Amino acid sequence: MNILVLNCGSSSLKYQLFRMPEEQVLIRGGIEKIGSEDALHTYKTDGQDGQDQTTSQILDHREALQQVIEVVTHRSGVLQSVEEIAAVGHRVVHGGEQFALSSLLTDEVKRAIQDNVELAPLHNPANLQGIEAMEAVLPGVPQAAVFDTAFHQSMPPEHYLYPIPYVLYKRHKVRRYGFHGTSHRYVSSRVPYLVHRDLMNLKVISCHIGNGASVAAIQNGRSTDTSMGMTPLEGVMMGTRSGDIDPSLQEYISRKEGLAAAEFSSMLNKHSGLYGISGLSGDMRKITEARAKGSARSALAFDMYEYRIRKYIGAYVAAMNGVDVLLFTAGVGENSPLLRRKICDNLTYLGLELDPQANDQGKGERIISLPTSRVTVCVIPTNEELMIARDTQVLVSGLESWEK
Amino acid sequence: MNIQKIGIVGAGTMGQSMAETIAGKGFEVVLLDKSEQELEAAKLGLEMSLDRRLTKWGITDAEKKSILSRIVLGTNLQLLHDCEVVIESVWESLDDKIDVLIAIEKEVGPEALIASNTATLSITEIAAKTEHPERIIGLHFHFPVERRELVEVVRGLKTSERTVESAFHFIEMLGKQAVQVFESPGFITTRLMLPLINEAVLIFAEGVASAYDIDKAMKSGYGFHIGPLEMADRFGLDTVVDMLEALFHETTDPRYRPAAYLRKLVRGGRLGTKVREGFFTYDEWGERA
Numbered sequence: 001m002n003i004l005v006l007n008c009g010s011s012s013l014k015y016q017l018f019r020m021p022e023e024q025v026l027i028r029g030g031i032e033k034i035g036s037e038d039a040l041h042t043y044k045t046d047g048q049d050g051q052d053q054t055t056s057q058i059l060d061h062r063e064a065l066q067q068v069i070e071v072v073t074h075r076s077g078v079l080q081s082v083e084e085i086a087a088v089g090h091r092v093v094h095g096g097e098q099f100a101l102s103s104l105l106t107d108e109v110k111r112a113i114q115d116n117v118e119l120a121p122l123h124n125p126a127n128l129q130g131i132e133a134m135e136a137v138l139p140g141v142p143q144a145a146v147f148d149t150a151f152h153q154s155m156p157p158e159h160y161l162y163p164i165p166y167v168l169y170k171r172h173k174v175r176r177y178g179f180h181g182t183s184h185r186y187v188s189s190r191v192p193y194l195v196h197r198d199l200m201n202l203k204v205i206s207c208h209i210g211n212g213a214s215v216a217a218i219q220n221g222r223s224t225d226t227s228m229g230m231t232p233l234e235g236v237m238m239g240t241r242s243g244d245i246d247p248s249l250q251e252y253i254s255r256k257e258g259l260a261a262a263e264f265s266s267m268l269n270k271h272s273g274l275y276g277i278s279g280l281s282g283d284m285r286k287i288t289e290a291r292a293k294g295s296a297r298s299a300l301a302f303d304m305y306e307y308r309i310r311k312y313i314g315a316y317v318a319a320m321n322g323v324d325v326l327l328f329t330a331g332v333g334e335n336s337p338l339l340r341r342k343i344c345d346n347l348t349y350l351g352l353e354l355d356p357q358a359n360d361q362g363k364g365e366r367i368i369s370l371p372t373s374r375v376t377v378c379v380i381p382t383n384e385e386l387m388i389a390r391d392t393q394v395l396v397s398g399l400e401s402w403e404k
Numbered sequence: 405m406n407i408q409k410i411g412i413v414g415a416g417t418m419g420q421s422m423a424e425t426i427a428g429k430g431f432e433v434v435l436l437d438k439s440e441q442e443l444e445a446a447k448l449g450l451e452m453s454l455d456r457r458l459t460k461w462g463i464t465d466a467e468k469k470s471i472l473s474r475i476v477l478g479t480n481l482q483l484l485h486d487c488e489v490v491i492e493s494v495w496e497s498l499d500d501k502i503d504v505l506i507a508i509e510k511e512v513g514p515e516a517l518i519a520s521n522t523a524t525l526s527i528t529e530i531a532a533k534t535e536h537p538e539r540i541i542g543l544h545f546h547f548p549v550e551r552r553e554l555v556e557v558v559r560g561l562k563t564s565e566r567t568v569e570s571a572f573h574f575i576e577m578l579g580k581q582a583v584q585v586f587e588s589p590g591f592i593t594t595r596l597m598l599p600l601i602n603e604a605v606l607i608f609a610e611g612v613a614s615a616y617d618i619d620k621a622m623k624s625g626y627g628f629h630i631g632p633l634e635m636a637d638r639f640g641l642d643t644v645v646d647m648l649e650a651l652f653h654e655t656t657d658p659r660y661r662p663a664a665y666l667r668k669l670v671r672g673g674r675l676g677t678k679v680r681e682g683f684f685t686y687d688e689w690g691e692r693a
Contacts, residue, residue, distance in 0.1 A: 011430065035408065035430070059406060258691075259460060260551060267461035 001396070002026070002084050003389045004072070007091040008061060008130025010122065011035050015068055017078065017085075018389040025385075026078045029071065031064045041067060045076050052076075061133035069137055088134050088143045089392030091182070091384065092127045094120035095147030097173065102150065102391035104399060105131060105143040113145065119173070119230070142399055144392040151181030154222040159319075162229075176234070178226035180208045180330075184216040185223075186387040187329045187380040194367055195325060195376050203320040205313055208382065209339070210330035211239045211282070215309065217316035225319055227312050233268060237308045239282030242272035244308075277301035284332045284339070306342045313343070317350065326352070327378040334381050340368065350375050407574055408432060411487035411512070413504055414494035415446035415477065417678075418521060418547055422491060424453055425549040427474040428467075429578050434476050434483045443477045450475065456689060457550070484511045489574055491543055493521040496646055501530050509534050517570045519543040523594045524650040527560035527587050538564035541571050544591060547638070553581045556591045589654040590647075597635070598648050602663050604632035608683070609665035615683040634692070637682035642670045 001021070007014045014030040029043025029051075039058035044051040052075075058064045073079045090105070096116040103109050110131065117124045127145075134143060152160075160176045161169060168174040184206045192199050204218040213236050216226040227235025227243075237243045245268070254264050275282035278301040280290055287305075290298035317323045326347075328340055337360045344354040351374030359368040362379070369377035410426050412419050415437035423435045437443055454468045463471070476483065484490055490512055492504045501520055508518055519541050520530055531540035542558025555575050559568060568584070575582040585591045590598065604618050613621070619631020636644050645662045652660040669675075669682065676682035677690050685693040 059408075257460065260462075263457075263460050263462040266463065270464050271461040 001086040001393060002079065003392050003396075004068075004085050004088045005091075005385045005388045005392070006065075006088060006130055006134065007385075008126050010126040010129075013061070013064055013068075013130060016385045016389075017072055018386070020389060020393045023386060023389070027072060027076055029068070031058065031067070034058050034061060034064045039064070041071070043071055043076065045078055061129045062136050065130070065133050065137045082138060085138065085141060087392050087396040088138065088141060089388040090127060090131055090134075090143060090145050091148070091388055092131075092145045093123035093148045093179070094177070095145070095149045095153075096177070097153070097175075099145075099147045099150050100153035102144055102146040102388075102395060104395050105145050109145060119177070142396050144388075144395045146182055146388040146391050148179045148181050149177045151185040152178030152216070152223045152226050155225060159225045174230060176226075176229040178214065178216070178223065179228045179232045180212070180214045180216075180226075181223070182384045182387045183208050183329060183382040184214075184218065184226070186384060187327055187382055188216075188218045188221065189387075190365065190380045191325055191327065191378065194365065194378050194380070197324075202324045203322050204325045204327065205316045205320075205323050207309060207313070207326070207328050207333050208330045209236075209309065209328065209333035209336075212241065213238045213243075213309070213330070213332070215312040215316065217319050219320050225316060236312055237305045238273045239284070240270050240273045240275045242268045242276070274301045274305055277304060284336055288336065288338060302339075302342075306339060309339075310343050310346055313347065323350065323375055325376045325378060327380050329380050329382040334379055340377075340379070344369075344377060347375070352377065407488045407577060409434065409487045411484040411490035411508070412436065413481075413484075413490065413492045413508060414521075415442055416493065416495075417449070418545070418549075419493040420446050420449045420453065421547055421549040422493065422521070422545055423475050424450055424471065426578065427471045428463075428550070430474075432474050432476070434478065434487060436478055436481065436483065438479060440479065443479065447477060453548075462550075481507055481511050484508060485513070487512060487516060489517045489519065489570075491519045491521055496522060496524065496643070496650070498525055498529065501525060502533050505530060505534050505540060509536065517541065517567060517574065519571065521545055522558075524590055524647045524654075526589070526654075527558050528562065531560045531562060537562040539567045541567050542585075542587070542591075543571060543575070544585075544593070546593070554593070555580045555582050556585050556593060557582045558585045558587055558591055560587055589651050594647060595651070597632075598644065598651060599659050601632045601636045601639075601644060602648060602660070602666070605636070605663040605666045608633065609663060633683040636666075637676035637684055637686070638690075639676065640678055641666060641674065641676045641682055645670050 003018045003020050005016045011034045012032045016028040017026045019026055025046055027043055027045045031039055031041045033039045037057045038055050040053060040055050042051050042053040069082055073082055092113055094116045096119060098112045113124055113128055187206055188204050191204055199221040206216045206218055208214050212232050214226055214228040215236060217224050233241055235243050250264055273282055274287050278287055278298045280298055281287060287298045287302055291302050332339060340359055341354060344352055353370040353373035354377060355368055355370045358366060365380050367376055367378050409432040411434045412423050413436045415435050419435060423433045427433045454471060457463045458468055490508050492501060494500050494504050505518060518539055520527060521543060523544055527542040531537035534540055540560060541563050544556035544558060546552035546554055557571050572582050607613055607618055608615055615633045619633050622628040622631045645666055648660050648662040674681050677686050680686045687693050
């Protein structure tokens with residue numbers, strides 16, 4: 001069964017075609033600048049060395065997806081015909097309170113995604129555009145939606161509510177939703193393979209640290225708390241996002257600097273975090289380099305970043321009354337041994353003992369703590385696309401057996 | 405209608421502000437004016453405005469570059485040939501606007517929306533001499549366009565329903581709020597604002613209150629974001645006089661007669677924010693000194 005996994009933005013999309021259940025990626029690619037005369041389509045098939053790219057006029061998502069299908073079935077030679085695509089899985093950012101699981105796409109599900117547009121005004125409309133374009137390009141092929149928020153729907157109300165008038169939750173669904181759910185779910189699902197213990201008996205703290213970053217407390221396989229909130233701005237310090245701040249800063253800074261609400265929001269989302277403190281970059285690789293060369297502000301940015309992640313870890317140890325597994329994933333989490341070491345150096349009170357060699361020199365999915373450590377520390381490369389393909393496969397298989 | 409490219413004729417303050425905002429929404433923009441000298445000034449103005457937003461964290465360096473890369477400056481009207489929407493924002497003179505609209509009409513495709521950004525003139529009259537007055541409409545943006553959500557969509561006598569629909573669609577794509585106005589001098593906003601400014605000038609000239617207190621009263625008492633005298637400075641006092649005269653001329657209603665003191669300031673070259681001195685003084689960024 002071949003499953004196409006799509007992640008549609010407002011003017012770009014990324015895709016991977018999986019052969020399931022082998023979980024083999026047959027082709028992966030992306031299109032940028034949809035809606036222009038010089039849209040760029042790059043793709044790479046399994047085993048290919050370089051990548052192919054073409055520039056052409058692509059005016060909307062439907063044209064973009066037609067080109068994807070054309071590349072998959074003709075130009076790349078990966079498939080012989082469109083009939084070989086059994087299903088399509090879409091990443092959808094916000095499922096609101098309606099979706100705790102992935103779902104086959106029906107009119108009702110689409111309406112629910114539409115209902116959540118206000119909660120994710122940049123992402124959900126683009127996701128919907130991709131879904132509707134795909135329906136036009138591959139009519140009759142089952143499609144599934146996999147939500148970034150779904151995994152965290154298991155949070156109890158005392159964790160997901162903000163301590164503000166309750167009526168705001170009732171009226172406008174103001175609450176914490178959390179993000180990176182598909183990633184946290186994937187990496188936590190890998191834990192039993194590494195530690196040889198059932199996830200149902202483990203307390204896991206998952207640190208997804210990429211350009212955006214979030215920490216999740218996962219108890220018995222279910223998310224019980226996570227650092228991102230109603231939007232991805234809450235929580236730990238990130239590349240260009242501030243994470244948690246005193247809400248009164250908005251009133252004070254806006255008055256002092258004469259900022260409009262949109263400017264303040266842009267400041268917190270795009271000019272803060274590592275970039276805001278270092279004045280140099282939001283990219284952890286550059287910060288680490290500059291820190292090594294003696295840049296005091298890059299060192300400060302690094303220390304703040306590390307401290308704020310560690311504080312969340314400490315909070316979640318308290319929230320779960322303990323921790324068995326601490327795991328790191330995503331761009332920074334997978335590739336910064338220095339950050340992992342600095343975090344773990346100050347968690348020795350938990351009986352955590354890092355294995356410096358495994359931390360510094362190992363590659364890929366691995367344990368980086370010593371066998372004597374009371375907390376197992378792991379690095380697990382994330383794979384959200386695979387998770388989407390798996391969910392889609394399960395949903396479509398269910399659909400098929402039901403139809404029989 | 406698939407809208408990708410917008411033409412703006414007239415690269416003055418308003419033309420620049422529209423170009424910056426529209427390009428910021430991801431559209432390609434062609435910004436035209438008569439001479440290279442005016443284009444140079446426009447280029448400088450755009451850079452300064454974007455730099456200012458950058459220092460206020462409203463955009464990033466990359467966003468500034470990408471906005472500038474989407475704005476093509478030129479003097480040749482032929483550059484408009486593939487624009488789906490063209491907005492003129494040349495000097496507020498009936499003859500100039502008519503000439504420009506006729507010239508635009510010759511260049512663009514039959515489906516293109518042609519709009520005037522006039523604040524006071526009659527869309528019906530501006531459109532009368534064009535070949536297809538049914539596709540001419542008024543789109544009254546407010547300065548600074550980036551910060552002002554409102555656009556008055558002004559229907560001339562012959563403006564077609566289809567043109568109005570396209571205009572509303574375009575304004576929605578820009579994320580702005582449209583209100584429909586059936587042509588009348590000054591529409592909603594200018595008709596309400598100009599007499600208020602004029603009365604504020606009279607209160608000041610009669611020595612009833614200081615400029616600072618007049619603005620403070622309207623800000624604190626009525627929730628105005630900026631007071632009427634600062635607003636006059638920001639419009640440009642010469643522009644205020646011109647607009648009042650246009651309304652006075654059109655309606656012969658004395659309530660639009662420009663206050664003598666306002667004329668005096670204009671004659672003395674105290675034109676407002678753009679020369680850093682009007683009712684108040686301003687720094688090089690246009691901030692109150």
